Amino acid sequence: MLNNKIQWFPGHMHKARKEIEEVVPKIDVIIEVLDARIPFSSENPLISSIRKDKPCVKVLNKRDLSDPEVTQLWIEHLEKEQGVTAMAVTTENPEEIHKIMEVCRKLVPHREAMGKNVRTMIMGIPNVGKSTIINTLAGRTIAVTGNQPAVTRRQQRINLQNGVVLSDTPGILWPKVENPHSGFRLAATGAVKDTAMEYDEVAFYTVEYLAKQYPERLKERYKLDELPDNDLELMEAIGRSRGCLQAGGRINLYKASEILLHELRSGVLGQVTLELPEMITEELIQVEIDAARKEEEKAKKKEERRKRYLKNKR
Known part of the structure; x- marks a missing residue:
């Protein structure tokens, strides 16, 4: 995800x-x-x-x-x-x-x-x-x-x-948002166009965070006695609460996602912050680890190509 x-x-x-x-x-x-x-x-x-x-x-x-x-x-x-x-x-x-x-x-x-x-x-x-x-x-x-x-x-x-x-100055973004968590948060608050990422994926990411940090807000807003254990069931519960039903009783998750993100952005869910300073430290360490791994994989592939080239040259 x-x-x-x-x-x-x-x-x-x-x-x-x-x-x-x-x-x-x-x-x-x-x-x-x-x-x-x-x-x-x-x-x-x-x-x-x-x-x-x-x-x-x-x-x-x-x-x-x-x-x-x-x-x-x-x-x-x-x-x-x-x-x-x-x-x-x-x-x-x-x-x-x-x-x-x-x-x-x-x-x-x-x-x-x-x-x-x-x-x-x-x-x-x-x-x-x-x-x-x-x-x-x-x-x-x-x-x-x-x-x-x-x-x-x-x-x-x-x-x-x-x-x-x-x-x-014009509002400028940087060429690439390296921290994937930041990408989701930017999308959740509407800083980037909704077409830049999958709408329902942004909602799933957001609801998972809200369930950990602001569970009572979700319970109160969507009239839930308890929060389900995973993000899919939680989004379904929110959809059910807000009448996002399709034929056969299935939940329209896209509609539920729209409701959640709209209510987050407008403040209906209350005063919510989507990141803490200590979270960022951990995420940036992971970004560095991922970047180092990718560089290692890139170097490995380059070495494999070089060996194949030398082998074919003989």
Whole structure:
């Protein structure tokens, strides 16, 4: 089930990355918007390499949808990185959004002392709420918003008239999501198009995690006395609860999957975070092991080809 790796790097994203790299030397503070439900999986590893030693404010957006205790753990975890300040916000509260600019000004006090604007750049993968944050900061509709990923296609520079200039960037994903768990979480929260992965597989992965971390939420929402032992039976129970029936009394698992993911994304299931800092450490170790194994297999096949070639040459 965890063989799926998202590869989603449209041409405009490749172009955007090159444009961002050209502009970054003139920027004072990088703002990276993350999804508070998946702070690691929505973090773009390309941004760390692009920003180099620039101060960075990591904004965990959609905090109203995430588990508040886990969100605090993530803030503490992210701030262990040199030059990083982390904060949780919701676009439902404009005051929280405006505090982002206060944090940016404090990180580079010399700019204000010189009477110059603080030059910021806001980044983030698609569908983390970056455009809504920009519109709130600007006090008017500047960035296009939408539930579909990859709405913003070009850079724009916005003078916020408060001593801060904000450069917007297209939502960029990296060429390949190496951690398969991250692929499923990105799909579960809607950061990538639903066509990028099998919809029901994403729901099965998600419900298995929810059964471990938030069993009471599932019981309450889908009126279940007990949770079945495996993901298939659990998805069937959810489908039965919500009337996803087909001819012969069979459960329409695709429809049940749609309901589960929609209710997760909209917050109907309550405040849920899909990953913990300690989980990520284990997953990244496994990614390294898998990568080393693949390299070993690749080298082995190459050696076998070389031996066959030499044998045929004799």
